[in-house]
Amino acid sequence: MTRKKVTLAYIANDAARKATFKKRRKGLMKKVSELSTLCGIEACAIVYSPYQAEPEVWPSTLGARRAIARFKNMSEMDQSKRMVNQQGFIRQRIVKAEEQLKRQLRENREKEICQVMYRALVGEPLQGLTLVDLNDLGWMLEKTGKEIEERIKKLKNMVPGSEQAAPAEPKVDKGSEEENGEAAPKNNAALNDVVAVEAMQNQPWYMEFLKPRNESNTMNLSKNEPRPSYPYGNPPPPWSNFFFP
Amino acid sequence: MGKKPSLGRQKIVIARIPKKNHLQVTFSKRRSGRFKKASELCTLSGVDVGIIVFSLASKVFSFGHPEVELIIDRFLARHNLPPLDTSAHHQLFEAHRSVNLRELNMILTQVLDELEVERKHGERLDVMRKASQRQCWWEAPVDELGLCELEQLRTSMEEMKMNVEKLTSKLMATLLLQMVCHFQGLILD
Numbered sequence: 484m485t486r487k488k489v490t491l492a493y494i495a496n497d498a499a500r501k502a503t504f505k506k507r508r509k510g511l512m513k514k515v516s517e518l519s520t521l522c523g524i525e526a527c528a529i530v531y532s533p534y535q536a537e538p539e540v541w542p543s544t545l546g547a548r549r550a551i552a553r554f555k556n557m558s559e560m561d562q563s564k565r566m567v568n569q570q571g572f573i574r575q576r577i578v579k580a581e582e583q584l585k586r587q588l589r590e591n592r593e594k595e596i597c598q599v600m601y602r603a604l605v606g607e608p609l610q611g612l613t614l615v616d617l618n619d620l621g622w623m624l625e626k627t628g629k630e631i632e633e634r635i636k637k638l639k640n641m642v643p644g645s646e647q648a649a650p651a652e653p654k655v656d657k658g659s660e661e662e663n664g665e666a667a668p669k670n671n672a673a674l675n676d677v678v679a680v681e682a683m684q685n686q687p688w689y690m691e692f693l694k695p696r697n698e699s700n701t702m703n704l705s706k707n708e709p710r711p712s713y714p715y716g717n718p719p720p721p722w723s724n725f726f727f728p
Numbered sequence: 729m730g731k732k733p734s735l736g737r738q739k740i741v742i743a744r745i746p747k748k749n750h751l752q753v754t755f756s757k758r759r760s761g762r763f764k765k766a767s768e769l770c771t772l773s774g775v776d777v778g779i780i781v782f783s784l785a786s787k788v789f790s791f792g793h794p795e796v797e798l799i800i801d802r803f804l805a806r807h808n809l810p811p812l813d814t815s816a817h818h819q820l821f822e823a824h825r826s827v828n829l830r831e832l833n834m835i836l837t838q839v840l841d842e843l844e845v846e847r848k849h850g851e852r853l854d855v856m857r858k859a860s861q862r863q864c865w866w867e868a869p870v871d872e873l874g875l876c877e878l879e880q881l882r883t884s885m886e887e888m889k890m891n892v893e894k895l896t897s898k899l900m901a902t903l904l905l906q907m908v909c910h911f912q913g914l915i916l917d
Contacts, residue, residue: 491833493774504773511765515779518762522755523744524782528762529803530769531776538803550780551800554788565789566796570825572767573832580839587846594853601860601867604884609895614903617896624889630870631882638875 501534508532512541525550596623755783763791771833778803794825 494500508530515528519542527550528541540547554562567575596619603609603620612620745751759781766777770793778792778799790796861867866881873881 489768489772491768491771491837492830494772500773504769504775507765507769507772511762511769511777514758514765515762515781517742518755518758518781520742521740521745521758522751522784524755524784526779526781528766528780529778529799531799531802533775540803547803550782551804553782554780554790554800557788561788562790565787567763567791568795569767569770569793569829570832572763572791573829573836576764576767577832577836577839580836580843584839584843584846587843587850591846591850591853594850594857598853598857600888601864603888603891604866605864609891612895614896614899617892617899621889621892621896624885624892627870628882628885628889631878631885634870634873635875635878635882638878 504532504534508539512539515541525553527551592619593623596620600624600627751784759783759789763789766791767793771829776802 494503511530512528515526518524519526526541527547529538529547530540531538596616599612599616600620600623609617609620745754762779762781766779769775770777776793776799778796779790780796781789783789792799857867865873865877866884870878
């Protein structure tokens with residue numbers, strides 16, 4: 484049986500509607516029965532039909548009456564707490580779907596920004612990005628930076644005293660790593676030396692902006708000049724997480 | 729965050745589920761599924777339906793169209809005839825309700841369609857990422873990188889952070905300047 488997408492609307496065609504009705508009613512009864520057996524619970528289903536006077540009932544007329552009696556014996560509040568009609572139910576479905584949509588959009592955005600970050604690492608220019616993009620990019624850099632930091636700490640703890648410890652199972656073999664090493668982070672010419680990070684200065688990011696602009700616009704990788712490297716987590720990052728509330 | 733792929737459709741033995749947690753989860757999902765199917769039946773065929781389900785903790789869940797209580801009354805009365813109120817007021821009420829339901833279903837369909845689009849987009853992004861991971865070692869998940877690689881990566885990322893900061897400052901400054909000019913313009917007018 485092919486799975487066709489069904490439009491959630493009343494079927495105008497009489498024959499099609501009748502066929503669908505019969506098929507779905509049967510399916511519903513069967514599934515209610517399964518639910519009851521699998522979970523060992525009591526249930527009943529009543530389906531009225533425009534084609535016959537008597538409704539179709541599961542498990543049986545008697546069984547349904549029993550379930551209804553049990554239902555009516557409960558307090559009004561217990562009865563209505565989880566009672567729902569079409570309107571209420573469809574609204575619930577809409578709310579749930581909207582939440583899933585929001586989550587999916589956020590996930591997709593994160594993936595996209597990640598891509599931007601990796602492309603920028605190999606030299607693709609940052610020009611053309613909007614402030615929102617830059618903000619998100621900063622957030623992603625922050626987040627990944629923290630992960631890297633943690634992982635580095637972990638690895639260093641595992642092999643105490645040796646900072647030059649052999650990397651644990653890099654996926655890529657050494658040959659291609661060297662090759663890619665050149666292609667990688669183009670904007671860091673000092674990469675060959677694998678310099679340890681300079682002492683972090685607790686400078687807020689905007690201080691650079693307020694300083695007199697005497698440095699050139701090009702990348703200054705001289706080790707003499709203390710770089711205002713961004714301290715992780717302290718002070719609080721300028722990129723507020725406004726896109727990901 | 730990667731989602732663990734669900735096991736998908738598996739054949740289930742139709743017998744009481746032994747494990748308690750499993751049972752609770754199954755109950756929740758299937759009950760919800762039944763209501764969904766009942767709701768679709770009502771929408772597609774325009775019939776009246778009622779379902780009552782008791783949980784193991786003796787809580788009761790019910791779904792009914794038009795209302796659970798109406799279905800119960802009708803069933804117990806054994807007349808099996810739909811309420812014969814053909815007054816204009818009643819008909820108007822019914823008309824209102826169907827329009828309302830139609831609109832709700834349309835909104836639901838729209839949201840579900842959007843969701844599907846975004847899901848497919850997400851899958852495409854995943855495929856692209858996997859493909860580029862094969863060629864670029866630095867795109868691999870952090871957990872798979874070695875110490876040297878991590879330190880390299882960290883340095884490059886800090887470079888980029890500085891560039892991003894610079895560019896952000898520049899853009900913000902431009903924006904502020906534009907705003908100031910705009911307001912000055914307004915005042916001078």
